[in-house]
Amino acid sequence: MINVVELAQKAFDRDDIPWKNIVSTLTICQYAFETYLNYRQYKELAKRSVPELLKDHHSAEHIEKSSEYSRDNLKCTMFSDFLSLLSNLAIIKYDLLPRVWNLCAKYTSMLPAILVPKTIYSQSVYFFLFGTILSTIAHAPIKYYKIFVIEEKFGFNKSTVKLWLSDQFKTVALFSSLGGLFTYGCLRIIDACSSNFVGYICAFVLFVQLFLIVASPIIIEPLFNTFKPLEDGELKKSIENLAQRVGFPLSNISVIDGSKRSSHSNAYFSGLPFMNKRIVLFDTLIETHTTEELTAVLGHEIGHWRLNHIFKRVIVGQATIAFTMTLFNSLYRNKSLYQAFGFLVGDGVSSKSSQVVLSSFPIYIGFMLFSDLSSPIECVLQFFSSLLSRLDEYAADDYSRSLGYTESLAAALVRLDKANLLPVHVDKWYSTYHYSHPTLIERLSALEFNKITKRE
Incomplete structure (x- = not known):
C-alpha cells in the first residue's frame, strides 16, 4: 500500500498540472449536480394530488402548505449554495487562502508568546479558528432568515433573537475549542507517523466519537437545553415495560424543552455501546402524540439498538x-498542489505578498484542498450513506411492527409528517441523495398498512 501511495505522490506532483482549474471545475460540477437535484424537487413540489393512502389525513390545503414550506426552504438553500459557489471560486481566483493565513499570522503574533508557539501546528489551529469565525459570520444572515422568516411564517419558530444569538455564540465557542483540539491532534498524528498515519487517525477519531457520546449529555447538551425526568404515569410505565420486554438497558427517560426554540419534535436515545442508554423525548412530541404512538416510535428507536445499527454505522464510518x-x-x-494555491514548501524559496513560505507541509491546508478534489467521491459516498441509513430505518420500522405496533407506528409517522409539514411529493433522485429516512409513503407501504385510523 505504501508503494502505491508513493507512486501516486510522484505521478501527481507535477508543475504542469492545472490544479486551480481542476478544483474550480469540480466545484462548479458539484454545484451544478446538486442544483439539478434541487430543481427536480422544486418541480415535484408543484404537484397537488393527495395520495390515496393519505386521503383521510392530508387535505389539499395541507399539501399546498407543506409544499410552500418546502419550496421556501429549497429556495433559501439554492441561494445559499450559489453564494457558497461564488465565495469558493473567489477564494481560488484571488489566492485568499494564503492571504488569510498571513492575516491570521499577523494578528496572532500580537498575542503572548505562550499562546502562539511558532509551529505550523499552532498556526494551522489559529487558521481553523479564524475560518470558523468568518464562516459563522458569513452564514448568519441565511440562518437568521430561515428561523425568523421561514420558520416564523409557518408557525414553527419559538425562539427569540437573544436566544438565537446565545446559541450562535455557544456553538462557535464549542466548535472552535473542540474542533481546534481535534485538528491539532490529527496534525500531530499525521506528522509523527508520516505515511503510516491512516490507522492511527481512525483510532483517534473513534476515541473522539466515544468521548463525545459520554460528554455530550453531561457537558454539551445542557448548555442549550433543559432536561428533566419523565414524570411517573402511563407513558413512563409503557416505555419501561417495553424496555424490560426486549432487554433494552434503559437507565433513565428525559424530556427536553425543545419547545423553547421550535415546535418541531423528535426522540432519540444515547449511550455507549454495550452500556446503559438514556431515552430523550421532546416535549413537543409528548404534547402531540398518544402513549401508544410514542411507545411505537421508541420501539423503532430500540430497533436500531437491537439490530446493531449503531455498531454497523461505526464500522462503516471507520471504513x-x-x-x-x-x-x-x-x-x-x-508540492505542486500547494504551490498552485500560494503555499511554497522549502528553504530559500522566494515569495510574494499573496504567498506563504513554509519549511514543512501545511497539512490542514492540504486537507482543505483534498476535500475539494475529492468532491466527486464525496457525492458517491453521500448516495451510499443515505442508502444504508434508509435501509436501517426500514429495518427499525419492521422491528417495531414485530412488537405489535404496526397501527400505532403508522399513525405516529403520519402525525409527525403532518405536524412538521414534510413534503408528500418527493423526487426520487433528490430523496436518494439527500434523505436519510424513507418518505412517509415508502414507510407506510413497507409496513404493509393501508388504512390508518384517523386520530385528532
Whole structure:
C-alpha cells in the first residue's frame, strides 16, 4: 500500500498540472449536480394530488402548505449554495487562502508568546479558528432568515433573537475549542507517523466519537437545553415495560424543552455501546402524540439498538475514514498542489505578498484542498450513506411492527409528517441523495398498512 501511495505522490506532483482549474471545475460540477437535484424537487413540489393512502389525513390545503414550506426552504438553500459557489471560486481566483493565513499570522503574533508557539501546528489551529469565525459570520444572515422568516411564517419558530444569538455564540465557542483540539491532534498524528498515519487517525477519531457520546449529555447538551425526568404515569410505565420486554438497558427517560426554540419534535436515545442508554423525548412530541404512538416510535428507536445499527454505522464510518485518509495520504505532500494555491514548501524559496513560505507541509491546508478534489467521491459516498441509513430505518420500522405496533407506528409517522409539514411529493433522485429516512409513503407501504385510523 505504501508503494502505491508513493507512486501516486510522484505521478501527481507535477508543475504542469492545472490544479486551480481542476478544483474550480469540480466545484462548479458539484454545484451544478446538486442544483439539478434541487430543481427536480422544486418541480415535484408543484404537484397537488393527495395520495390515496393519505386521503383521510392530508387535505389539499395541507399539501399546498407543506409544499410552500418546502419550496421556501429549497429556495433559501439554492441561494445559499450559489453564494457558497461564488465565495469558493473567489477564494481560488484571488489566492485568499494564503492571504488569510498571513492575516491570521499577523494578528496572532500580537498575542503572548505562550499562546502562539511558532509551529505550523499552532498556526494551522489559529487558521481553523479564524475560518470558523468568518464562516459563522458569513452564514448568519441565511440562518437568521430561515428561523425568523421561514420558520416564523409557518408557525414553527419559538425562539427569540437573544436566544438565537446565545446559541450562535455557544456553538462557535464549542466548535472552535473542540474542533481546534481535534485538528491539532490529527496534525500531530499525521506528522509523527508520516505515511503510516491512516490507522492511527481512525483510532483517534473513534476515541473522539466515544468521548463525545459520554460528554455530550453531561457537558454539551445542557448548555442549550433543559432536561428533566419523565414524570411517573402511563407513558413512563409503557416505555419501561417495553424496555424490560426486549432487554433494552434503559437507565433513565428525559424530556427536553425543545419547545423553547421550535415546535418541531423528535426522540432519540444515547449511550455507549454495550452500556446503559438514556431515552430523550421532546416535549413537543409528548404534547402531540398518544402513549401508544410514542411507545411505537421508541420501539423503532430500540430497533436500531437491537439490530446493531449503531455498531454497523461505526464500522462503516471507520471504513470511510480509512478510505479517505488513504487517498489523502497520496496527495498531502504534493508540492505542486500547494504551490498552485500560494503555499511554497522549502528553504530559500522566494515569495510574494499573496504567498506563504513554509519549511514543512501545511497539512490542514492540504486537507482543505483534498476535500475539494475529492468532491466527486464525496457525492458517491453521500448516495451510499443515505442508502444504508434508509435501509436501517426500514429495518427499525419492521422491528417495531414485530412488537405489535404496526397501527400505532403508522399513525405516529403520519402525525409527525403532518405536524412538521414534510413534503408528500418527493423526487426520487433528490430523496436518494439527500434523505436519510424513507418518505412517509415508502414507510407506510413497507409496513404493509393501508388504512390508518384517523386520530385528532
